[in-house]
Amino acid sequence: MDPMQRMEELVEELGKYNYHYYTLDEPLVSDKEYDALYDELVRLETETGMVLPDSPTQRVGGELLSGFTPHRHLVPLWSLDKAQNEEQLLNWNNRVVKLTSDYNAKNPDNPLPPLSYAVELKFDGLTLNLTYTDGKLVQASTRGNGVVGEGILAQVKTIKSVPLTIPFRDGTIEVQGEGIMNLSVLEAYNKQAAEPLKNARNAAAGALRNLDPKTTAKRKLSAYFYNVGYAENITFRDHREMMNFLRTNKFKVNPFISYFDDFSEVAAQLQQIQEQRSSLDYLIDGAVVKITDMRTREVLGYTDKFPRWAVAYKFEAEETTTVLESVSWNVGRTGKITPLARVEPVELAGVTVQNCTLNNVGDIERKNLKFALGTRVFIRRSNDVIPEILGKVPDEEEGEEIVYPENCPACGFPLQQRGAHLFCDNRFGCRPQIVGRITHFASRDAMDIETFSDKTAGQLYDELTLREPADLYSLEFDSLLKLERFGEKKARNLLDAIEASKSRDLASFLFALGIPNTGKSTTKLLADHFGSLEAVMAASVEELTALPDIGGIVAESIVSFFADPFNQASIHKMLERGVQAKAPEQAEPVRTDSYFSGKTVVLTGTLHQLTRDEAAERLEALGAKVTGSVSKKTDLVIAGEKAGSKLTKAKDLGVEVIEDEDEFIRLLGD
Incomplete structure (x- = not known):
């Protein structure tokens, strides 16, 4: 047999065995049989010098990476609003009921279906966003800020439950899930490790953000998938259909997912999950409740931060007691002084806690902690993340006094109390404030000056007397070269990034x-x-x-x-100094006399003369309403290359279709 043909057979066969073992938990062959086939593939790859892109040999991790490449998600990855008790959960549902009722009252001819709900586990790991094009895994990234994440394809390829190829070959999709380390895997790892890992959450996140993929491979991570964020040429009627699509395409979907038509049953399910939490082989910090119908999701839409059609139900935080040892005081960029408590190290939810926030002096007074140094206090990891002190343990003797500073711990300036907070008003001469303001100014959501960090801001403050953000725009190449750890490349990159920031909106x-x-x-x-x-x-x-x-x-x-x-x-x-700070140009008034005016239009397939977003903007400017799914109310479908199910549905419904891109462009210009 031709070696390449045999390699293709082995990759397909081993892929099938991996899928059954790591995703379905249904092994088809013994380890000995699997190893024999794997060794044969390694031998053929060595002899031919060729490796197929979806070969399982690529899961062991490759060379050390020099850094992470930013990846812009095709659609935003949203955060979830939180409900921390049944009352908040009920408030969320009441808002959903009201919004859907209002919509149905205004659209009696096309009402939304009765509400139904999906309840899923909320995993405690690292969010993954995987991109597949024509069935092949081409990118994987972290969530980042929801718009741009870090490319971690080499690391994700080491997760054996992540399919390298999928049956769906009709365009590009983005799939979201959670990278996790099973608790049993963590336990086994720590028995052999020179430096044991503290908890499964940090173990997974640290492995996936490690520049050495071989380190990631050693952690033996897993992943569960729960959403298709972006998809070309396929739509889903509801959440159940989406989950079936994921299963069909070899993704690992957690079995703990339930569907309910009656919201009263959701609370009972959440209680059951909370009771089962300690028996699971992975960390969860709550459950997610979602509206199942996709059309309803589209109508409900999003706030600035969250989808209105989903909510995260956070389980009650875990608590313990420890000794409050000391309190230090930190200065923020606004001059606010924040107390930080140092406690006797204690294990809490798999994490060793040593520091806790106390928020402000008002918080100290409210929690009766003024004379609590050296005493035992209750601490809680709020939402399983942020350690906080709840108060002193009852019957504890009075401890030493927490002395509030009268002068700024950084610059010595007299402090002022406003409300519950202490402030340093020396904004022109207090180093942490100035460094904080410059760092904030350069941050990703602000002027987005690449390669800039808090450490860089501090160095520029100390060695080049940088005192305000405006000073960034007068930095000189020769001055930067005099700084420690600043070579020509680093200096040039920083100046180029500062120059690019001048055009931010x-x-x-x-x-x-x-x-x-x-x-x-x-x-x-x-x-x-x-x-x-x-x-x-x-x-x-x-x-x-x-x-x-x-x-x-x-x-x-x-x-x-x-x-x-x-x-x-x-x-x-x-x-x-050249900063523009201009608003984007105002769009032209919406046309009412174009070919597209008043029409509901669906875009599908690949366009070559402009992007999908550009086409949508042009259509909306011409008075069209652009939607994502084809229905009887669709007036027109623009079908680019490799248009799939939407085109088929449009033809079945007798909807007008434009398949000639040149004709589409001509109509846009008329």
């Missing part, structure tokens, strides 16, 4: 300024509404409070910030 610039009491959604609202930096800076409290979601406190913060001469001077300095 207005919303990013406003967020970068660090206006008190404002976040990304508020700064985007300001940019969209006012359209220019000058207009935002001139806005009055009355104009601001007229906007949705901006109250009096936020409005006062914005007005006060831009009235500050120091802030004004800093902004003008940046503008003089």
